[in-house]
Amino acid sequence: MMPEQINGNEPLLRVSGLNVHFGIGAAAVRAIADVGFTVRKGERVGIVGESGCGKTVTGLALMGLLPRHTTHVTGQMLMDGRNLLELGPRAMQRVRGRQIAMIFQEPMNALDPVFTIGEQISETLRAHFRIGRAEARDRAVAALEAVGIPLPARRYSEYPHQLSGGMRQRAMIAIALACEPRLLIADEPTTALDVTIQAQIIDLLLELSSRTETALLFITHDLGVVASACTRLLTMYAGEIVEDADVDAALVAPRHPYTSGLLRSLPRLTPRKSRLPSIAGQVPSPAEMPEGCRFAPRCAHRGPLCANPVPLIDLGDRRVRCARHAELTLPGCAERRLA
């Protein structure tokens, strides 16, 4: 046993050296490269990046939900001293939903259309606890109430298509949190919803996570959500973590040009003369990764050093994958929004 674990400093989840390959043999491409981070109890971590950066793949890898025969996952995902990657299918099944839960982007497609909302919560409870139907039902109604669904006892016997988008996502959250997991992975939970509903769902997630001390892993491309909801920011680019920092520090003074670029492309409420800056180009596909720094082809600050691979450099209070991090002063948001 590691000494850290005994004195209670060991985080809830410690991911290290996580690699995900798609495809088999010579045709395999590495979609996730050497990803490592920790999540502490009750912590709220945001993973940001454009689509195709590997955020969702990371989330699915944590859940063990990547298709077994077409993907190859290596590395370590430590929880309670166990490497989740070494667990057998049955043991991992007991972790999913019970220890780590996940909610998805599209609440309509994420719920089984031919079973009632209530049944979909009860069956989860019954899969993880030795309880009878009646108790499962009571706890499911309670779960619906906890996520702010009005008339929970009635909603229990309704079908997903009878609920609005926001209500469906609340039901989805109720399913995910029914078994009181210690980590909730939320993959773009609000993208498919109306703007007004988005804020409600974020607030709900924050409230529930602080009440139950559930750690949150927010996967999003919306830095605004991260700014308002998270305590730590992980920026991913092309399958790698490029920056890992406290949200406040990262927003004011990002140390990686990609984080800075994402922050600057955020719309602000105060009127500006200049057009919204954006990052030119697009994320390279795993099959055609640049040799050196993966962001270099799109980076305004690239120099000769950037032709070599860059490690994730530990600066004590943050980590950053940029060869020029010491020389650059990068713009972030002027002030922490919504703080």
Next chain:
Amino acid sequence: MTALLSWLRRDLRGAISLGFLAALTLLAVLAPLIAPYSPTAQSVAEMLAEPSGAHWLGTDDLGRDVLSRLLHAIGASLYASVLAVAVGAAIGIPIGFVSGFVGGWFDEAISRVIDTLLSFPGIVLAVGVTGALGIGLTNGMIAVGIVFSPTLARLARAQTLVIKHELYVDAARCFGASPWRIIRRHIMPNAIQPVIVQLTLLLAMGLLAEASLSFLGLGVQPPTPSWGAMLARAYSYMEIAPEQMYAPGLAILFTALAFNALGESLRIALDPTMRRR
């Protein structure tokens, strides 16, 4: 040409079935030249002979050479399949396109008719229509074509509906293009791919329908050879010469398999979303 070659290299099943069908067509054309005997020459001395050097597949109950009849029957089978599908396409596709494009009550009415026709068990309707038109291969296949037509109409209609709502059709209408021009230039090329696949699959159904009708005596009339009719004769003498039923049956099976395999290959080749699988 190079595209064709690369397709053949990628898709062995498609290449084999296409090769088989090409060879079959060639055999049908060359049948009078390569068949060892006349398909109708009877020989009382050699009734129901077992396979031998002189008659590779033996002879039938009238002493006719089975191999020669088998070769001469290819033409009728291919003709029948193509005719049935052509009739089905000629009736079904225009109706489906127009119905889907015009919409409204017209479409509603056509759809009801299509639904109704699809409720008829295929061969039953084909037998009924053949009876009405008069027994014979061509009439039988026209009947089968009529039976095929609602399937094709429904498919064509569905394709038209999908593409009708695509943006560029609206754009073309804004420019004042006539409906016919929209159908010809925009709807046809895009909607046609699933229809081509369906036509190929129907060729197999047409072949099986021809064999069935000829077996029942409603298709090809004696003494003209046909695989289905050969099976009917073989069946009558099954206790004496059971091996007679294998060759025509296998001929039908392999040809139908080839049409189906070709259809599946076309489906994959024509559908960009299928390529990843």
Next chain:
Amino acid sequence: MMGKRVRLALRRAAQVIPVLILATLVVFLLLHLVPGDPAVTLAGENATEEHIAEIRHFYGFDQPLAVQYLHWLANAAQGDLSHSLISSESVRTSILQHFPATLLIVGLAMLLSIAVGVPLGILAATHQGGPIDTAVTSLASLGVALPNFWLAMILVGWFALQLNLLPATGAAALTEDPVSALRHAILPAVALSAGGIAEVVRQLRSALLEVLSSQFVRTLYAKGLPPRLILWKHVLRNVGVTLLTVLGILFNRLLGATVVVEAVFAIPGMGSLIVQAAIAKDFPVVQGVVFAMVLVVILTNLLIDVLYSMLDPRVSV
């Protein structure tokens, strides 16, 4: 809730009426596809002018088509499907005599198709891309391309003539001699079910694959449900609707396919009836058989529709 479902069922039933009327129109017009004067065709060769005129009048061919149709429809509604031109027997009586044999082998073939097709379809879909899947789908391709009457002949050759296990031809009434009836029905049903199994496997497999790759199945895994529960509870329930639709298509197809298979086994069913009538140009019988068959199909589809609306909560009530 139940009241709404009943009302939905009634509305479905009402929607069937236009289809039914159209079907009668199609059946009626079948006879008028005949090129030339139907009376001349009916009278046969060497008929005298008076005889033709008599037939024309007897069948009402001298009246407008619409009147003829309404007349036929009114009779059909009362169960009168006219008389055979050959035996002058009532068409309804013939149909009632011949339908049971057909329904027996079609019913048996349906059971076989489901009993074999459903497990195979599940097996293929859950082993997608593997050798089991390849074997099952190849078998299904074979089943689609196999001429059922040829399979019937082979079955007769092997199991009836060589091994002497089952009767080669004929049928027996289920009500009089159930064992004999079933023994006679086994080979025809097996011959019919080859295509049926293939149909069930193909449709079920693709429906299962679609459901298995859907997002809600990923949620079910994310909840930590055991894979077996996911397959048997959620996936199959979602596929159940498709399966019902497949059963409708299957019934229609088997009812058609039975025509040829009945000929092989010399079964006195609807297939034999219509084939003999078609060859003899006995049009009232042809019309009657086609009408009876389409009626059964339409009613079966109605039943399936109603079941469907009860199974799928998304069907708007």
